[in-house]
Amino acid sequence: xxxxxxxxxxxxxxxxxxxxxxxxxxxxxxxxxxxxxxxxxxxxxxxxxxxxxxxxxxxxxxxxxxxxxxxxxxxxxxxxxxxxxxxxxxxx
Amino acid sequence: xxxxxxxxxxxxxxxxxxxxxxxxxxxxxxxxxxxxxxxxxxxxxxxxxxxxxxxxxxxxxxxxxxxxxxxxxxxxxxxxxxxxxxxxxxxxxxxxxxxxxxxxxxxxxxxxxxxxxxxxxxxxxxxxxxxxxxxxxxxxxxxxxxxxxxxxxxxxxxxxxxxxxxxxxxxxxxxxxxxxxxxxxxxxxxxxxxxxxxxxxxxxxxxxxxxxxxxxxxxxxxxxxxxxxxxxxxxxxxxxxxxxxxxxxxxxxxxxxxxxxxxxxxxxxxxxxxxxxxxxxxxxxxxxxxxxxxxxxxxxxxxxxxxxxxxxxxxxxxxxxxxxxxxxxxxxxxxxxxxxxxxxxxxxxxxxxxxxxxxxxxxxxxxxxxxxxxxx
Numbered sequence: 369x370x371x372x373x374x375x376x377x378x379x380x381x382x383x384x385x386x387x388x389x390x391x392x393x394x395x396x397x398x399x400x401x402x403x404x405x406x407x408x409x410x411x412x413x414x415x416x417x418x419x420x421x422x423x424x425x426x427x428x429x430x431x432x433x434x435x436x437x438x439x440x441x442x443x444x445x446x447x448x449x450x451x452x453x454x455x456x457x458x459x460x
Numbered sequence: 461x462x463x464x465x466x467x468x469x470x471x472x473x474x475x476x477x478x479x480x481x482x483x484x485x486x487x488x489x490x491x492x493x494x495x496x497x498x499x500x501x502x503x504x505x506x507x508x509x510x511x512x513x514x515x516x517x518x519x520x521x522x523x524x525x526x527x528x529x530x531x532x533x534x535x536x537x538x539x540x541x542x543x544x545x546x547x548x549x550x551x552x553x554x555x556x557x558x559x560x561x562x563x564x565x566x567x568x569x570x571x572x573x574x575x576x577x578x579x580x581x582x583x584x585x586x587x588x589x590x591x592x593x594x595x596x597x598x599x600x601x602x603x604x605x606x607x608x609x610x611x612x613x614x615x616x617x618x619x620x621x622x623x624x625x626x627x628x629x630x631x632x633x634x635x636x637x638x639x640x641x642x643x644x645x646x647x648x649x650x651x652x653x654x655x656x657x658x659x660x661x662x663x664x665x666x667x668x669x670x671x672x673x674x675x676x677x678x679x680x681x682x683x684x685x686x687x688x689x690x691x692x693x694x695x696x697x698x699x700x701x702x703x704x705x706x707x708x709x710x711x712x713x714x715x716x717x718x719x720x721x722x723x724x725x726x727x728x729x730x731x732x733x734x735x736x737x738x739x740x741x742x743x744x745x746x747x748x749x750x751x752x753x754x755x756x757x758x759x760x761x762x763x764x765x766x767x768x769x770x771x772x773x774x775x776x777x778x779x780x781x782x783x784x785x786x787x788x789x790x791x792x793x794x795x796x797x798x799x800x801x802x803x804x805x806x807x808x809x810x811x812x813x814x815x816x817x818x819x820x821x822x823x824x825x826x827x828x829x830x831x832x833x834x835x836x
Binding site: 391394395396398400401404405407410411412414443444445448449450451452454455456 | 495496497498499503607610611614615618619624626685686710729731734735737738739741742748749750751752753754755756757
């Protein structure tokens with residue numbers, strides 16, 4: 369039997385399948401809310417690892433197709449950028 | 461079936477109002493949001509909490525909020541800490557201004573004080589304070605998690621039978637009999653009373669009731685970096701550039717910086733913001749040059765002519781309440797605002813009398829309030 373507490377869904381923020389299912393059961397039935405509750409999609413990978421996984425868990429729980437689960441807005445930059453590239457000046 | 465109350469806007473203000481009502485036994489509440497709970501200013505804000513303002517109204521309201529934040533933190537598991545605010549001053553005229561502001565704040569019980577560049581270096585380790593003439597330190601200011609504030613209040617309400625629906629846009633409110641009907645994309649919703657706490661959508665919605673509030677939205681910009689172990693505690697403001705930086709609970713640095721913007725325009729991502737934010741804060745913290753920006757987003761300050769919010773019953777329209785126009789300070793005062801609105805809705809006067817000075821009718825009466833310490 370799969371132990372949901374041992375299944376890592378988001379590696380950046382150490383979120384387990386158990387955490388996701390618990391939050392959905394509490395009523396956070398939206399990826400935007402799960403993102404703020406669990407920090408999925410807020411690590412350096414920008415959600416590329418976890419968001420679709422969480423979307424599929426949410427779809428299963430809500431008994432809707434994954435295609436009907438709205439994805440959170442992607443914010444720039446697409447990949448992390450160091451502040452020195454915006455600050456200009458001498459390289460440090 | 462008519463509800464007892466419809467709250468338009470599931471931001472921190474609307475949710476906390478529902479929480480104070482439910483805790484006092486008021487039930488049958490429906491909260492609606494056009495996008496999702498927290499989707500407006502609540503999830504985008506800098507999460508700072510302070511009473512160091514320059515008007516009696518803001519100070520008194522915020523002192524009540526600072527009393528309530530630790531209680532809510534304990535009850536709802538909202539991360540909150542009194543890590544202070546530090547206002548960096550690099551011009552003599554600013555020091556003179558803040559000397560007066562500190563006197564005023566001290567007279568109302570806010571223990572702000574002027575500090576030297578040496579103290580700045582202690583309060584903000586690793587800072588390059590060479591341009592700092594003096595600073596103001598506010599030890600009772602701090603920060604709260606805006607994510608916890610929305611998600612934990614939301615689950616608290618859901619567990620107590622409050623109905624919260626999102627993806628529901630209120631388009632019109634009209635009187636119907638002794639109550640109100642709210643027209644939405646999912647049909648007509650009815651209630652005895654309505655609270656409009658819909659951020660920058662509040663003005664348009666209240667216009668449908670013939671209420672005109674002078675609220676304009678001003679685009680704002682913020683970014684967040686990757687996370688680190690704690691480096692410095694206070695939220696730090698560079699007064700000369702109206703920019704700020706705060707290390708959030710998770711370790712990320714949140715930076716806001718002021719760039720020229722036009723009222724009532726759509727907020728757009730601008731390279732100019734990234735340049736300004738990076739220049740101001742890498743000069744104070746040179747190591748930030750190596751730090752990665754993870755996300756950049758925009759939002760709005762809902763500004764009123766006197767930079768104070770509009771809170772309370774709408775005069776001449778019994779059963780309609782408003783909480784809008786927070787001018788950049790809605791998140792920090794939400795606990796006190798929720799408590800006060802709950803009092804109004806229960807037919808009582810708010811605990812903090814200064815709330816009555818924030819009534820929607822003050823603009824028509826010409827009773828504007830003066831506040832200068834708006835930044836970011």
